[in-house]
Amino acid sequence: QKEVEQDPGPLSVPEGAIVSLNCTYSNSAFQYFMWYRQYSRKGPELLMYTYSSGNKEDGRFTAQVDKSSKYISLFIRDSQPSDSATYLCAMSAMYSGGGADGLTFGKGTHLIIQP
Protein backbone atom coordinates (compact mmCIF):
# COMPACT_ATOMS: atom_id res chain seq x y z
CA GLN A 1 0.00 0.00 0.00
CA LYS A 2 1.33 3.41 -0.99
CA GLU A 3 1.59 6.07 1.70
CA VAL A 4 -0.72 8.41 -0.22
CA GLU A 5 -3.53 7.23 -2.48
CA GLN A 6 -5.13 9.51 -5.06
CA ASP A 7 -7.42 8.56 -7.94
CA PRO A 8 -5.62 9.57 -11.16
CA GLY A 9 -8.88 10.16 -13.07
CA PRO A 10 -9.47 11.70 -15.50
CA LEU A 11 -12.34 13.52 -13.82
CA SER A 12 -14.49 15.43 -16.30
CA VAL A 13 -17.15 17.91 -15.13
CA PRO A 14 -19.13 20.70 -16.80
CA GLU A 15 -18.19 24.34 -16.28
CA GLY A 16 -19.72 25.80 -13.12
CA ALA A 17 -19.91 22.48 -11.26
CA ILE A 18 -18.47 21.88 -7.80
CA VAL A 19 -15.41 19.65 -7.99
CA SER A 20 -14.34 17.33 -5.17
CA LEU A 21 -10.81 15.91 -5.14
CA ASN A 22 -9.61 13.52 -2.45
CA CYS A 23 -6.60 11.72 -1.02
CA THR A 24 -6.20 9.09 1.65
CA TYR A 25 -3.01 8.39 3.54
CA SER A 26 -1.63 5.81 5.93
CA ASN A 27 1.11 7.63 7.88
CA SER A 28 -0.40 9.09 11.05
CA ALA A 29 2.72 11.28 11.49
CA PHE A 30 1.64 13.57 8.66
CA GLN A 31 0.77 17.01 10.03
CA TYR A 32 1.07 19.34 7.03
CA PHE A 33 -1.23 18.97 4.05
CA MET A 34 -1.01 20.74 0.72
CA TRP A 35 -2.72 20.86 -2.63
CA TYR A 36 -0.76 21.73 -5.74
CA ARG A 37 -2.02 22.42 -9.26
CA GLN A 38 0.17 21.36 -12.15
CA TYR A 39 -0.42 22.33 -15.75
CA SER A 40 1.03 20.12 -18.46
CA ARG A 41 4.85 20.24 -18.54
CA LYS A 42 5.02 22.86 -15.78
CA GLY A 43 6.09 22.83 -12.15
CA PRO A 44 3.48 22.36 -9.38
CA GLU A 45 1.86 25.54 -8.07
CA LEU A 46 0.88 25.70 -4.38
CA LEU A 47 -2.88 26.22 -4.00
CA MET A 48 -3.71 25.43 -0.39
CA TYR A 49 -1.75 24.68 2.78
CA THR A 50 -3.29 23.32 5.98
CA TYR A 51 -1.76 22.35 9.27
CA SER A 52 -3.42 19.48 11.17
CA SER A 53 -7.20 18.98 10.97
CA GLY A 54 -9.85 21.46 9.90
CA ASN A 55 -11.04 23.52 6.95
CA LYS A 56 -9.42 26.35 5.06
CA GLU A 57 -11.05 28.51 2.42
CA ASP A 58 -9.42 30.71 -0.22
CA GLY A 59 -11.68 32.16 -2.88
CA ARG A 60 -13.25 29.31 -4.85
CA PHE A 61 -11.06 26.70 -3.13
CA THR A 62 -11.75 24.90 0.17
CA ALA A 63 -9.38 22.37 1.72
CA GLN A 64 -10.51 19.91 4.37
CA VAL A 65 -8.42 17.62 6.54
CA ASP A 66 -9.85 14.78 8.63
CA LYS A 67 -6.91 13.24 10.48
CA SER A 68 -9.09 10.70 12.28
CA SER A 69 -10.03 9.20 8.90
CA LYS A 70 -6.67 10.02 7.25
CA TYR A 71 -8.58 11.74 4.46
CA ILE A 72 -8.11 15.12 2.82
CA SER A 73 -10.24 16.92 0.25
CA LEU A 74 -10.11 19.91 -2.06
CA PHE A 75 -13.32 21.51 -3.27
CA ILE A 76 -13.46 23.87 -6.23
CA ARG A 77 -16.62 25.97 -6.59
CA ASP A 78 -17.82 27.52 -9.85
CA SER A 79 -15.25 25.53 -11.81
CA GLN A 80 -13.76 27.17 -14.91
CA PRO A 81 -12.08 25.66 -18.00
CA SER A 82 -8.85 27.30 -16.77
CA ASP A 83 -9.04 24.98 -13.73
CA SER A 84 -8.30 22.04 -16.05
CA ALA A 85 -5.01 20.64 -14.76
CA THR A 86 -3.56 17.87 -12.60
CA TYR A 87 -4.16 18.34 -8.89
CA LEU A 88 -1.59 16.84 -6.54
CA CYS A 89 -2.07 16.31 -2.83
CA ALA A 90 1.08 16.41 -0.72
CA MET A 91 1.84 15.97 2.94
CA SER A 92 4.70 15.87 5.42
CA ALA A 93 5.41 15.01 9.02
CA MET A 94 6.34 17.67 11.54
CA TYR A 95 10.02 18.46 11.35
CA SER A 96 11.70 16.91 14.34
CA GLY A 97 15.17 18.31 13.78
CA GLY A 98 16.57 14.91 12.96
CA GLY A 99 16.22 15.26 9.21
CA ALA A 100 13.61 16.14 6.65
CA ASP A 101 11.70 13.55 4.67
CA GLY A 102 10.41 15.98 2.11
CA LEU A 103 6.87 16.02 0.82
CA THR A 104 5.03 12.80 0.00
CA PHE A 105 2.77 13.24 -3.02
CA GLY A 106 -0.20 11.42 -4.43
CA LYS A 107 -0.18 10.46 -8.11
CA GLY A 108 -2.34 13.46 -9.00
CA THR A 109 -5.89 13.68 -10.39
CA HIS A 110 -6.29 14.89 -13.96
CA LEU A 111 -9.25 17.30 -13.97
CA ILE A 112 -11.06 18.42 -17.12
CA ILE A 113 -13.62 21.24 -16.99
CA GLN A 114 -15.82 21.12 -20.06
CA PRO A 115 -17.02 24.52 -21.39
Next chain:
Amino acid sequence: DAGVTQSPTHLIKTRGQHVTLRCSPISGHKSVSWYQQVLGQGPQFIFQYYEKEERGRGNFPDRFSARQFPNYSSELNVNALLLGDSALYLCASSSLAGGETQYFGPGTRLLVL
Protein backbone atom coordinates in the same frame (compact mmCIF):
# COMPACT_ATOMS: atom_id res chain seq x y z
CA ASP B 1 10.20 38.97 -6.93
CA ALA B 2 11.47 36.09 -9.04
CA GLY B 3 10.27 32.64 -8.11
CA VAL B 4 12.36 29.50 -8.15
CA THR B 5 14.46 29.28 -11.30
CA GLN B 6 15.96 26.17 -12.83
CA SER B 7 18.36 25.52 -15.68
CA PRO B 8 18.47 24.13 -18.24
CA THR B 9 14.79 23.73 -19.18
CA HIS B 10 15.42 20.67 -21.35
CA LEU B 11 18.29 18.25 -21.66
CA ILE B 12 19.01 15.16 -23.76
CA LYS B 13 21.73 12.75 -22.65
CA THR B 14 22.77 9.21 -23.48
CA ARG B 15 23.09 6.28 -21.10
CA GLY B 16 26.21 6.35 -18.95
CA GLN B 17 26.66 10.10 -19.16
CA HIS B 18 26.63 12.55 -16.29
CA VAL B 19 24.25 15.50 -15.83
CA THR B 20 24.20 18.62 -13.63
CA LEU B 21 20.98 20.49 -12.97
CA ARG B 22 20.86 23.91 -11.32
CA CYS B 23 18.39 25.72 -9.10
CA SER B 24 18.11 29.19 -7.57
CA PRO B 25 15.63 29.51 -4.69
CA ILE B 26 13.28 32.36 -3.93
CA SER B 27 15.17 35.30 -2.44
CA GLY B 28 15.41 34.85 1.33
CA HIS B 29 14.76 31.10 1.25
CA LYS B 30 17.51 28.98 2.71
CA SER B 31 16.16 25.50 2.00
CA VAL B 32 16.21 23.73 -1.36
CA SER B 33 14.68 20.34 -2.11
CA TRP B 34 14.93 18.21 -5.23
CA TYR B 35 12.22 15.95 -6.62
CA GLN B 36 11.95 13.55 -9.54
CA GLN B 37 8.63 13.33 -11.38
CA VAL B 38 8.16 10.50 -13.82
CA LEU B 39 5.33 10.88 -16.33
CA GLY B 40 1.97 10.04 -14.76
CA GLN B 41 3.31 10.02 -11.19
CA GLY B 42 3.60 12.52 -8.37
CA PRO B 43 7.00 14.01 -7.55
CA GLN B 44 9.33 11.85 -5.47
CA PHE B 45 11.66 13.37 -2.89
CA ILE B 46 15.39 13.11 -3.62
CA PHE B 47 17.22 15.56 -1.32
CA GLN B 48 16.73 18.48 1.00
CA TYR B 49 19.45 21.00 1.81
CA TYR B 50 19.28 23.72 4.45
CA GLU B 51 22.07 26.16 5.16
CA LYS B 52 24.37 24.18 2.87
CA GLU B 53 23.89 20.93 4.79
CA GLU B 54 22.02 17.83 3.64
CA ARG B 55 19.01 17.47 5.90
CA GLY B 56 17.13 14.68 4.18
CA ARG B 57 17.51 12.07 1.49
CA GLY B 58 14.90 10.00 -0.30
CA ASN B 59 15.19 6.46 -1.61
CA PHE B 60 17.52 7.13 -4.53
CA PRO B 61 20.84 5.44 -5.42
CA ASP B 62 24.24 6.97 -4.75
CA ARG B 63 24.44 8.00 -8.40
CA PHE B 64 22.38 10.99 -7.28
CA SER B 65 24.17 13.72 -5.35
CA ALA B 66 23.60 17.38 -4.63
CA ARG B 67 25.11 20.37 -2.95
CA GLN B 68 24.07 23.85 -1.85
CA PHE B 69 26.22 26.93 -2.27
CA PRO B 70 26.72 29.92 0.07
CA ASN B 71 24.16 31.91 -1.95
CA TYR B 72 21.67 29.02 -1.32
CA SER B 73 21.54 27.96 -4.97
CA SER B 74 21.87 24.25 -5.53
CA GLU B 75 23.08 21.63 -8.00
CA LEU B 76 21.77 18.11 -8.54
CA ASN B 77 24.22 15.69 -10.12
CA VAL B 78 23.34 12.34 -11.61
CA ASN B 79 26.10 9.94 -12.70
CA ALA B 80 25.96 6.90 -14.99
CA LEU B 81 22.58 7.86 -16.41
CA LEU B 82 20.00 5.14 -17.00
CA LEU B 83 16.99 5.22 -19.30
CA GLY B 84 14.82 5.23 -16.17
CA ASP B 85 16.30 8.56 -15.08
CA SER B 86 14.24 10.26 -17.80
CA ALA B 87 11.91 12.55 -15.87
CA LEU B 88 11.02 16.09 -14.88
CA TYR B 89 13.42 17.21 -12.14
CA LEU B 90 11.87 19.75 -9.84
CA CYS B 91 13.50 22.08 -7.38
CA ALA B 92 11.52 23.54 -4.49
CA SER B 93 12.50 26.24 -2.04
CA SER B 94 11.23 27.04 1.42
CA SER B 95 12.19 29.34 4.23
CA LEU B 96 12.26 26.63 6.90
CA ALA B 97 14.36 23.52 7.30
CA GLY B 98 11.20 21.48 7.69
CA GLY B 99 10.20 22.51 4.22
CA GLU B 100 6.49 22.24 4.84
CA THR B 101 5.56 25.11 2.54
CA GLN B 102 7.54 24.47 -0.60
CA TYR B 103 7.42 26.48 -3.78
CA PHE B 104 8.40 24.72 -6.97
CA GLY B 105 10.30 25.83 -10.00
CA PRO B 106 9.34 24.98 -13.60
CA GLY B 107 11.58 21.92 -13.66
CA THR B 108 14.23 20.51 -15.97
CA ARG B 109 13.02 17.86 -18.38
CA LEU B 110 15.71 15.21 -18.82
CA LEU B 111 15.55 12.64 -21.58
CA VAL B 112 18.05 9.78 -21.50
CA LEU B 113 18.49 7.88 -24.77
